[in-house]
Every structure is written in structure tokens, then in C-alpha cells.
Amino acid sequence: MSGDLFSYVYQFADVFAFLVLSAAGLAIIFGMMGIINMAHGEFIMCGVYVTSATYHMGLPLVLAQACGTAAAGLVGVVLEYLVIRPLYARPLDSLLVTLGVSLIATQGTLVILGSTFPGIGTPLGSFDVGVYTFSTYRMVLFAAAIGVLGFVYVLFMRTGFGVQARATMQNAAMARALGVPTSRIYALSFGIGAALAGLCGALYAPTMNLIPTMGAGFIVEAFVTVVVGGASVLLGTAPAAAVLAIIRSGLNAWYGQVIGQIGLLIAVILIVRVLPSGFSGWLARRSAS
Amino acid sequence: MKRRSLIAGAATLPLVAVVRDRTARAATPLKIGLLEDVSGDLAIFGIPKLHGSQLAVDEINAGGGIMGRPIQLMHLDPQGDNARYQEFARRLLQREKVDVLIGGITSASREAIRPIVDRADAFYIYTNQYEGGVCDANMVSVGAVPEQQIATLVPYMVEKFGKRVYTVAADYNFGHLSAEWGRSVLKPLGAEVVGEEFIPLGVSQFAQTIQNIQKARPDWLYMLNVGAAQNSFFEQAAAAKLNLPMGSPIKIMLGFEHKLFPPPALANMYATANWFEELDTPEADAFKKRWHAKFPTETYINDMGYNAYVAVYMYKMLAERAKSTKKEELRKVIATGNAGIDAPEGHITIDPKSQHTSHRMRLLRVDEHHAVHVVKDFGVIEPYWLGQVGCDLTKSDPKEQYTPDHLPKKG
Numbered sequence: 001m002s003g004d005l006f007s008y009v010y011q012f013a014d015v016f017a018f019l020v021l022s023a024a025g026l027a028i029i030f031g032m033m034g035i036i037n038m039a040h041g042e043f044i045m046c047g048v049y050v051t052s053a054t055y056h057m058g059l060p061l062v063l064a065q066a067c068g069t070a071a072a073g074l075v076g077v078v079l080e081y082l083v084i085r086p087l088y089a090r091p092l093d094s095l096l097v098t099l100g101v102s103l104i105a106t107q108g109t110l111v112i113l114g115s116t117f118p119g120i121g122t123p124l125g126s127f128d129v130g131v132y133t134f135s136t137y138r139m140v141l142f143a144a145a146i147g148v149l150g151f152v153y154v155l156f157m158r159t160g161f162g163v164q165a166r167a168t169m170q171n172a173a174m175a176r177a178l179g180v181p182t183s184r185i186y187a188l189s190f191g192i193g194a195a196l197a198g199l200c201g202a203l204y205a206p207t208m209n210l211i212p213t214m215g216a217g218f219i220v221e222a223f224v225t226v227v228v229g230g231a232s233v234l235l236g237t238a239p240a241a242a243v244l245a246i247i248r249s250g251l252n253a254w255y256g257q258v259i260g261q262i263g264l265l266i267a268v269i270l271i272v273r274v275l276p277s278g279f280s281g282w283l284a285r286r287s288a289s
Numbered sequence: 290m291k292r293r294s295l296i297a298g299a300a301t302l303p304l305v306a307v308v309r310d311r312t313a314r315a316a317t318p319l320k321i322g323l324l325e326d327v328s329g330d331l332a333i334f335g336i337p338k339l340h341g342s343q344l345a346v347d348e349i350n351a352g353g354g355i356m357g358r359p360i361q362l363m364h365l366d367p368q369g370d371n372a373r374y375q376e377f378a379r380r381l382l383q384r385e386k387v388d389v390l391i392g393g394i395t396s397a398s399r400e401a402i403r404p405i406v407d408r409a410d411a412f413y414i415y416t417n418q419y420e421g422g423v424c425d426a427n428m429v430s431v432g433a434v435p436e437q438q439i440a441t442l443v444p445y446m447v448e449k450f451g452k453r454v455y456t457v458a459a460d461y462n463f464g465h466l467s468a469e470w471g472r473s474v475l476k477p478l479g480a481e482v483v484g485e486e487f488i489p490l491g492v493s494q495f496a497q498t499i500q501n502i503q504k505a506r507p508d509w510l511y512m513l514n515v516g517a518a519q520n521s522f523f524e525q526a527a528a529a530k531l532n533l534p535m536g537s538p539i540k541i542m543l544g545f546e547h548k549l550f551p552p553p554a555l556a557n558m559y560a561t562a563n564w565f566e567e568l569d570t571p572e573a574d575a576f577k578k579r580w581h582a583k584f585p586t587e588t589y590i591n592d593m594g595y596n597a598y599v600a601v602y603m604y605k606m607l608a609e610r611a612k613s614t615k616k617e618e619l620r621k622v623i624a625t626g627n628a629g630i631d632a633p634e635g636h637i638t639i640d641p642k643s644q645h646t647s648h649r650m651r652l653l654r655v656d657e658h659h660a661v662h663v664v665k666d667f668g669v670i671e672p673y674w675l676g677q678v679g680c681d682l683t684k685s686d687p688k689e690q691y692t693p694d695h696l697p698k699k700g
Contacts, residue, residue: 007500014496107328115333116588121551122528132503135528138496207528208493209520209549213330217493217518252497257488258460260497 003130023225025197041215047201072198230278322387337594345601424680451508458513563648645672
């Protein structure tokens, strides 16, 4: 019985971690900066590939994961400078441009590195509760998801950079007039978003099959979580991921994965219909009134 | 260096790749139209398939072609898109007037182009293992079908591991039909499906499925998961110490999962196959040597690539014995019942009733170091199912796909 109870908690934690980690980078790039980033999955793929490559070159897994995160962040900063910069007021154009980047990245990876890439075994073994055995590493993923939420909160709410970043996103001209180096803030924010996507890839690399199009497997969950969360990353992502994780893990457990996925998408349609500005908009309005 | 390899790589992917042999320039070339996905999600399978066709064409051209005519291989890349399959099939058949059309990966792509092939009354060779059942005189299938793969694998698994079976299948036609096949083989054995789960394509997270399996306590798993995302099941199941034997008609020889995941994720996987790279007969070894000499970076020669290679030789045999490339003449050769070739797996023959191919089937097991062992040799197995349920292409041509739940009308 305790096994079954723990199983529900574990399944919730597992789906929650997947939603938070998939969405964190996109929450900054799309939620805060307004870039509809269709290449989000490819930042994740970049994190996966660099992690696996450096791991197979002999780095310990944690360092390899740090390399994957940093590499995605660097690619993000360069990309922001080269193609994203003119697109801040043009969300639909950003969709087209990042879709192009995504196609180039997947096909380029296929051409240069081939259709497959060597995987990494899942570390840390397993533990038993009741009749069930669980992978320990997936608890690490849950802890990492909490850590990412904490990091994003502290970075944007408790640091000077965070104040400048929020000011830039709300009113770039005013921020610039007050002496905020807005282009650097944009580049850094985009880089942090890309690095968080890379971190997601780095963390999931040991649990997945590695192919150039693997980023596509994250992108639906990422967009869904960000849209349900609403404009404010700091307020929205955590409750959105929690609610969606309860719905999905519950339906998965009782009716299987097909219903779980359908249920997740229906829930999103209902939530967006009832709360057009997402959870964060609703929370902000509640605290204002 | 990087830029150079990028350009070289891009040069191998033009829309129409034309392979000619300069020694046989005098005769008009025989055109083979080839549809294989070498970009997009299915590239992992399409690239070895293209390689298999190229290797066979090069070898045949070096030996003087077919009836003295060099083969011209016209490859188009449909990129996994069924609308492009249809467009390119029309282009190859109508504009390029190819003598034979080969290719297609998913059953959906095959079903998308089959009506076009039928209308053009062309000759088409499908080169994948699949769920079986296509009864169409315009099509020859050289891949393995369920009576060769599932009717061999499932009874072995039941005898060796037990009668409680849990099915994990991809939620589309291949997964559903193969699950149905599994049930129809399990029932007369008195075995029980204790759980059956269909997974949407693209799903990569399996913690819940793993727990459902542990709760149902099966003796073994019948794995019909498809695609790179769903293959993540193996790593996640191993991490959660699921440790159950698995049987599958598509793993190892097709997706070479044992080469992609670090051991022991695929330990105790059983599969039945007509080809897998670990096969070490003298014919197989010679074939592997020729392949790796031409494509030194190939990770694994999978059964799809192998079947694509065999298909070109099968066509050569038919055309040379018919002394023609006309469909009717080729089918007269098939009707003799001894239209066969000595393939790297052994001697294989096209069955006149179904126009499917007999195969030498072997059961293989993956150990905890991901080495592959042959545990049973079933010998040559005919593609008997379609003939048994009433498909006889020597008498009538219904152009239908049958399943255990959709059988031809009697009389």
C-alpha cells in the first residue's frame, strides 16, 4: 500500500520535473522576452549532445552536464547577437526565423554527426518501495527542477541584474534612458534561457535515445507549460507545472499514456479559456484586488 | 575541415542522385526509382536503406548490369512526408518512367503510394519487415512478416519464460496490428495478456508504464514500441531495475538499440530476424566486408538496409529470367514458384500466392554486455498466412491489405 502511495508521489514528481525543466528556458525566452522560440528543442538537443560528447571524452557526468549547459548558453548568446536582436518587437517573424534555425540545426546535426549518437547509461541505480523499484536518478531530476525554479526566482527577483532585466522587458526605451545596457541585458537573458534549455538536455541525456530530432519531444510540453503559466515566469511556471503534472500523472496512472496526453491538452484548452493570461495573470490580479 | 565535411555531406543529398556505370554506356540504362527518407525523423533507417541499394547497384553495374544494361538509380528523399511520397512516386513513374519502384519505410508511406503504383500498373518492391497482409499483384515484399517473426518468437517466449505477457506498443497501425497478431498467437497457447499499453508516438517518458508493468507482474514483455523517443523506455526500465525478459519483432536487427544504449539496457531482449549484423556465416561475412568497405562509417547494417540490398538482386533475377522488365513477364517468373536468389542469409524465394518472400529466421538474444547470440534457427519459413486466408495473386488481384480481423471474403 505504501508502495502505491509513494508511486503516485513519484509519478507526479517525475512529470513535474519534466514540465519544469522543459519549460524553464522557454519561460524566459518566450514568456519574458516575447520571442516565440521554435528552436527551443534544438537548444535542448545541443545540451544533450555536448553532454554525451564530453562524457565520452572522459569527463565525469556532472562536469559533462555543466559543459552541455554552458555550450547551449553560448550558442544562445551568439544566436541572439546574429539573428534574434532585430526581432524583439516582431513575435511572428521570430517564429519563422527560429523555425529556420531549428531546421538548420537538426539537419546540420544529421549531416555532420550522423543519424545516431552514443548514449550515457543512467547513473545512481534504483531503490525499492513495496513491490516497486524506482530509478534514483529521477529523484535527482525532481530536485534539479526545484533548484531551477529557485535559481530563476532569486536571479530575477533578488539581484541587480534581475531588476534591470525585468525593467528592460517591460519598457526597453525607459530602461535605456535610465542607463540600463539593454542590449547586453537582452543577450544575457537569452543566453540564460538557452542555458536552462541546455541544462534540461544535459539532465535528460542519460535517460534517452540520442538523435538529431529529439528536441521535438520536449517542445509541446514546454510551450504548454509556459502558456498556462502566463507572462510572469516567476509566478506562473511552478503552479502551471504542478497542476498539469497532477492531471497528467493521474490520467496516466488510471487510463494510460494516450488518455494522459489527450487530457493534458484538453486541460490546457480549458485553462487558457478560463484564465486567458495564465496562472501568473490570475495570481497577479488576485493579489492586486 | 568542418566546412569541407559539411559540403561533402550536403553533396550526398541532392534531390536526384544519379549513379551511372561508365563501362556500360552503350546500352540504354535500366532505371530504378528509389524512395527513401534520408532526412527527417526516419533518416536513421533511410540512410542504411539508401546505402544497401547503392551497394547492390554498384556491384551489379561492375558485373555488367542487368541483361547488359547498366542500372541508373534515381533516388528521391521524401523526408518522411507521405504527401511527398505520393508526389515523388508520380514523378518517378510518369516523368522518369522508371522500370521499377523500390522503397518506403513506414506502412503509412507504402499505403500512400500503392494506389499510384496500381494506377500506373507499375512494379513495386517494398523492402521493410511489416505487419503483413498486402495482397497486391503490383507489389513484391522482400521483408519479413508476422508469420515469420511473431509466430516464431511468441511461442518460444511463452515456453521459456511463462504465460503472463505485458504488451507495450506504439499507438498507430503497426503497433495495433502487431499487438493483435500477438494476441492471436498467444490465445491457442493458453497464455494471458496481463496488460496492454499503447503509447502515443513521440512520448519519451515511461515511469508510469514501468510501474504499471511491475504491478501486473508479467513473465515477459512483448515490445512493439517504435521510434527514437519511445526507445528511451529501455534505458528508463533498466534504471528502475525492471529486469524482465523482452521479446520483439522489430528491436535489435532493425533499430540496433544494443549499439545505441550503453549496456545493460537491452539485456535479455529476444528477437526473430532474417538478418542482423552479428550473423556470421561465410556469405554474411563477405557481404558485411563489402558493405563496410564502401560505407566505413556505418554504425550497423540493419535488416532494412540488408533487405534494400537484396531487393535489387531479386529484381535482377526476375528481369533476367523474364528477359524483360514488363510486370506481366516478371510475374510469370514468380508464378513458377522457384523465383529465388542466394542472399547473404541463405536461399530465399518469392511465394507466387502472396508475392512475399521466404526467409531463414533466427532467434537472437542480447546479453548483459549487449553481445548478440543466436539461440534458435527456425530454418526457412514461408510467408504462408496470406495464402492460408485466401489471397492467391495467381488467380485474382484484390489490391487489399488483410489483417486477422479483416479477412478476404470466402468464395
